[in-house]
Amino acid sequence: MGIVINGTTIETDENGYLVNLEDWTEEIAGQLAEGEEIEMSDEHWSLVKFLRNYYDEYQIAPAVKVLTKAIAAEKGMDKKEASEFLYGLFPKGPALQACKVAGLPKPTGCV
Amino acid sequence: MSKYAPRKAQLAREFLEKPTPLKGARADREWWEMPVDFHDGNWCFPGKPETLKEIGFPNPRKWAATDEDWQLPDGWQKIIHDGLKERLKKFRSLKLYLDACVRCGACADKCHFFLGTGDPKNMPVIRAELLRSVYRNDFPMVEKILKGFSGSRKLTAEVIKEWHSYFYQCTECRRCSVFCPLGIDTAEITMVARELLNLIGVNNNWILAPVANCNRTGNHLGIEPHTFVQNIMSLVDDIEELTGITVNPTFNRKGAEILFITPSGDVFGDPGVYTMMGYLLLFHHIGLDYTISTYASEGGNFGLFTTNEMMKKLNAKMYHEAERLKVKWILGGECGHMWRVVHQYMATMNGPADFLEEPVSPITGTKFTNAASTKMVHIAEFTADLIKHGKLKLDPSRNNHLRTTFHDSCNVSRGMGMLEEPRFVLNSVCSSFNEMPENTIREKTFCCGSGSGINAEEFMEMRMRGGFPRANAVRTVKKQHQVNALVTICAIDRATLPPLMRYWNPGVAVYGLHELVGNALVMEGETPRTEDLRENPMAVAEEGEDDDA
Numbered sequence: 264m265g266i267v268i269n270g271t272t273i274e275t276d277e278n279g280y281l282v283n284l285e286d287w288t289e290e291i292a293g294q295l296a297e298g299e300e301i302e303m304s305d306e307h308w309s310l311v312k313f314l315r316n317y318y319d320e321y322q323i324a325p326a327v328k329v330l331t332k333a334i335a336a337e338k339g340m341d342k343k344e345a346s347e348f349l350y351g352l353f354p355k356g357p358a359l360q361a362c363k364v365a366g367l368p369k370p371t372g373c374v
Numbered sequence: 375m376s377k378y379a380p381r382k383a384q385l386a387r388e389f390l391e392k393p394t395p396l397k398g399a400r401a402d403r404e405w406w407e408m409p410v411d412f413h414d415g416n417w418c419f420p421g422k423p424e425t426l427k428e429i430g431f432p433n434p435r436k437w438a439a440t441d442e443d444w445q446l447p448d449g450w451q452k453i454i455h456d457g458l459k460e461r462l463k464k465f466r467s468l469k470l471y472l473d474a475c476v477r478c479g480a481c482a483d484k485c486h487f488f489l490g491t492g493d494p495k496n497m498p499v500i501r502a503e504l505l506r507s508v509y510r511n512d513f514p515m516v517e518k519i520l521k522g523f524s525g526s527r528k529l530t531a532e533v534i535k536e537w538h539s540y541f542y543q544c545t546e547c548r549r550c551s552v553f554c555p556l557g558i559d560t561a562e563i564t565m566v567a568r569e570l571l572n573l574i575g576v577n578n579n580w581i582l583a584p585v586a587n588c589n590r591t592g593n594h595l596g597i598e599p600h601t602f603v604q605n606i607m608s609l610v611d612d613i614e615e616l617t618g619i620t621v622n623p624t625f626n627r628k629g630a631e632i633l634f635i636t637p638s639g640d641v642f643g644d645p646g647v648y649t650m651m652g653y654l655l656l657f658h659h660i661g662l663d664y665t666i667s668t669y670a671s672e673g674g675n676f677g678l679f680t681t682n683e684m685m686k687k688l689n690a691k692m693y694h695e696a697e698r699l700k701v702k703w704i705l706g707g708e709c710g711h712m713w714r715v716v717h718q719y720m721a722t723m724n725g726p727a728d729f730l731e732e733p734v735s736p737i738t739g740t741k742f743t744n745a746a747s748t749k750m751v752h753i754a755e756f757t758a759d760l761i762k763h764g765k766l767k768l769d770p771s772r773n774n775h776l777r778t779t780f781h782d783s784c785n786v787s788r789g790m791g792m793l794e795e796p797r798f799v800l801n802s803v804c805s806s807f808n809e810m811p812e813n814t815i816r817e818k819t820f821c822c823g824s825g826s827g828i829n830a831e832e833f834m835e836m837r838m839r840g841g842f843p844r845a846n847a848v849r850t851v852k853k854q855h856q857v858n859a860l861v862t863i864c865a866i867d868r869a870t871l872p873p874l875m876r877y878w879n880p881g882v883a884v885y886g887l888h889e890l891v892g893n894a895l896v897m898e899g900e901t902p903r904t905e906d907l908r909e910n911p912m913a914v915a916e917e918g919e920d921d922d923a
Binding site: 328329343371374 | 419422579580583584594595597600601609612639641676831832869
């Protein structure tokens with residue numbers, strides 16, 4: 264399985280997540296978002312970049328609670344508003360959709 | 375809802391229209407004549423090649439259950455035959471379970487997957503027969519005597535497909551074994567079958583990825599030490615914001631009295647993190663001398679769902695760490711299968727852990743003699759003892775916004791026989807506790823439908839079917855007592871019951887027991903509480919009203 268960019272196939276897993284983190288480019292992110300029926304706005308991009316930076320530092324996608332808090336702090340929202348904001352951007356949830364667009368792997372285990 | 379879950383109307387129509395043993399219909403053919411079916415929602419994605427290489431498991435390759443050719447290794451029949459032979463020698467229980475079944479059928483309608491699918495191969499008696507039929511063919515003593523009647527059959531690629539399908543439609547919950555007059559433990563048959571399948575590279579990524587993660591980082595989610603600390607410290611901030619109390623967990627601290635180990639889902643997952651906040655508040659409340667390890671950072675053990683050797687290896691890290699940190703004993707968090715491993719296998723697998731001390735509660739002086747060999751105490755038991763001795767200041771009315779019921783986790787109830795302690799704790803921290811029907815609780819509890827490493831999203835159809843009996847029992851108390859909180863003591867439950875409730879019983883949220891403890895604890899020096907640990911408004915005592923009302 265994979266997605267095709269400029270004639271090159273980029274490998275994805277059964278759920279459509281990138282297999283290799285380093286394959287990620289903004290162009291690929293755009294295509295992944297299209298597959299999720301999401302039109303990328305500046306807000307989307309800034310969240311995706313936040314996720315990638317977080318991953319660089321912590322080697323895992325942020326826990327939903329950690330992410331919500333970070334967004335609340337950045338946007339001057341309370342946490343409930345931040346949560347609604349996140350779900351507004353990625354209706355199927357930041358853990359699933361936003362991580363997919365950001366090219367991060369999906370966490371496994373008791374989650 | 376997941377694209378892998380069927381519409382409820384579709385399930386209802388199927389039940390009404392299709393003849394099924396659930397309604398007393400006889401199948402039109404014998405079970406071994408029924409083809410195996412793989413479709414979206416009823417199979418888990420296989421382990422990724424790089425994951426298998428990481429843990430040294432055989433036959434790494436890309437494949438799917440829907441492929442015609444599963445690319446089994448050369449000589450796979452011999453591998454399975456030899457593997458079975460070896461295990462029959464090693465595990466006398468296996469031989470006993472394979473030989474003893476008289477096919478009485480007492481187990482047939484006790485399995486949640488049978489009740490949710492009506493598929494005869496989900497009757498535990500037939501599930502075991504899937505392996506037993508090959509055993510009879512391989513070890514033909516019985517076959518010689520009962521030629522043609524013993525139900526033996528040859529091992530074909532189709533049989534492997536059938537094993538893969540049905541041994542992953544078993545959650546190793548052991549409800550069937552409660553009803554077996556001979557005490558056959560079908561979970562152990564499933565465990566061996568999965569172990570045999572792993573020998574030829576027939577596997578499940580949702581199990582193998584956590585195993586590889588745990589092998590590398592110490593926990594299923596693959597949380598690195600600095601991330602593990604950051605996650606917990608983030609919860610510490612949340613606690614301070616909510617209660618004004620600064621709790622001070624320590625990490626990898628040598629010489630602490632107690633090592634606390636819980637599933638990594640409690641550190642990372644929602645709603646597990648609220649249970650973690652409850653633990654942290656409790657330990658602060660009693661001034662416990664404890665530490666948390668960033669290496670033994672997982673209570674769960676998905677090794678249990680792969681091979682005996684992997685289970686042993688992953689279990690060992692908890693004890694290595696306890697020894698290294700020179701703690702006296704280990705306190706274990708709210709996990710399900712961890713307790714099957716610790717309670718039933720640890721003592722002879724990696725134990726006895728003689729370098730640790732027999733656990734004694736530093737607060738009450740109670741000796742936990744039941745943990746004399748494993749040196750590991752279940753937190754529900756620890757907290758129940760604290761409450762019994764009046765060591766906790768609790769205001770159960772703070773949970774008045776919750777009308778609760780309790781889901782016995784299979785491995786805690788049937789795996790270690792703990793039935794009363796969590797109920798005692800729950801009754802002490804809330805005012806509305808409502809039991810589900812008698813045949814669905816305690817040792818007869820119904821599984822969440824997704825245990826034993828099949829809580830993958832792509833398995834959602836089977837999860838919603840397998841979880842139906844549990845959901846149905848919750849529905850009863852929801853109707854009778856307006857229950858809105860399903861309390862449990864297992865991290866897999868906390869991950870799997872929320873989608874199950876959204877599907878079958880919208881309006882019922884899932885809680886960990888110690889989350890409710892955390893809500894009810896009256897901390898010294900706290901700021902007035904108005905919100906529970908989820909930051910939802912909590913019941914607040916009116917002015918002038920007694921705190922304990």
